[in-house]
Amino acid sequence: MTTPRPRTPVPLLRFLGATGTVTGSRFLVDTPRARVLVDCGLYQGLKPLRLRNWSPFPVEPTSIDAVVLTHAHVDHSGYLPALARGGFRGSVFATGGTLDLCRIVLPDSAHLQEEDAGYANRKGFSKHVPALPLYTQRDAERVLEQFVACAFGHAVEIAPGVHATFRPAGHILGSATAAIEITGAATRTVLFSGDLGRRGHPILKPPARMPAADFVVVESTYGDRRHEDVESLRRFEDALARTAARGGVVVIPSFAVDRTEVILLHLRRLVREGRVPNLPVYVDSPMALAALEIYRRALGAGGEEIREGFAGDGDVFDPGRLIEARSVEASMAINEERGPAVIVSASGMASGGRVLHHLARRLPDERNAVVLVGFQAEGTRGRSLADGAREVKMLGRYVSVRAEVVAVPAFSVHADQDEILGWLRGTPRPPQTAFVVHGEPAAAAALHDAIERELRWTAAVPRYLEQVRVD
């Protein structure tokens, strides 16, 4: 099914995304014998970036032999259904955990695309009549059939003369670094960090040691920061205790995959240590509950990326009084909860989802609290709340903010600068070049400088669509 294309005489690496931004991860490895795409993410956030989702893909999708996926987050996987819609028929290589999570993440993303198109049609503001979704649930289902699940630590031939090896990245379930080995006149390895997790993840082991590589492509989301974990956890605990004492409800807008699990584990520990009361904890997000099931199964099965010590400990995600709101009725019933209680609901930046209903109901009462547990991007309601807005607009009306708002940014599942440098230091020999991607410009520049200063490696921050030789 591959279209004839000019073969490159030397292996090349081309940056099709995640340059100057944390979304749209897409990297092309072009060799004399094959063309491989590493990650196939959706652009999110600012409009000029989002418009790239709608531009023709920089290379013909039919010319790509295989895709390698580091993890299931939409900014790494969410363009896959569009690539398949554009004619890509090769295999998508990913770990089993990534495949399991993609089974919920990709159809959900397609659902949102369809909703957006439907909304544009109803409001009549699309240039195209009728507005079409970027892709449909059917496209998502189809590309899921192209997945090939791979074990950690084994080299798999993914295309002629190209092998991939996944190693745990400790970021979310199934997340991996991907070493792409190109055999030819000389053998060269290009290593992709994907998103790197943190040493202190409560479920996942820390990222595996960086293997030897000729080139490394490393993320820099928090390349200019140091997480203050102890301080953050104390703020989380204090906010819960204060709100419980005044009989209020704590609303936690949370990213559906991984963050919800991390929050529940922290809550359980705080309850067990007697630091916060054993309150009803509602999880109200269909996607978060689907992901929770996948995490429970993965913990039960154990495996290379999972920490030890979870066997035989009941449901580790139940802080004591866990209530899973599966139906719309169950979600509505939470409105009757008088408190004290905790509600965990998506989305994490309050840009949509069921959490909007809870915020609209709970924000006007000063007994309540909203705890923001992740990065809040510019232009989102989460950011407005973090910045101290007195009222926010949601569901078509203005809502007064009288509840306490507490930001706990260090619940992040991204490594900070020290952790990234620590991972890079683990390699047996320095690479020729470290390419710094997946960061806002200041973060990427800070990590670039730190790599040159502290490791004395050659580092570069590639531009969008830039191409380099990797022979």
Ligand SMILES: [Zn+2]
């Ligand atoms: Zn990620």
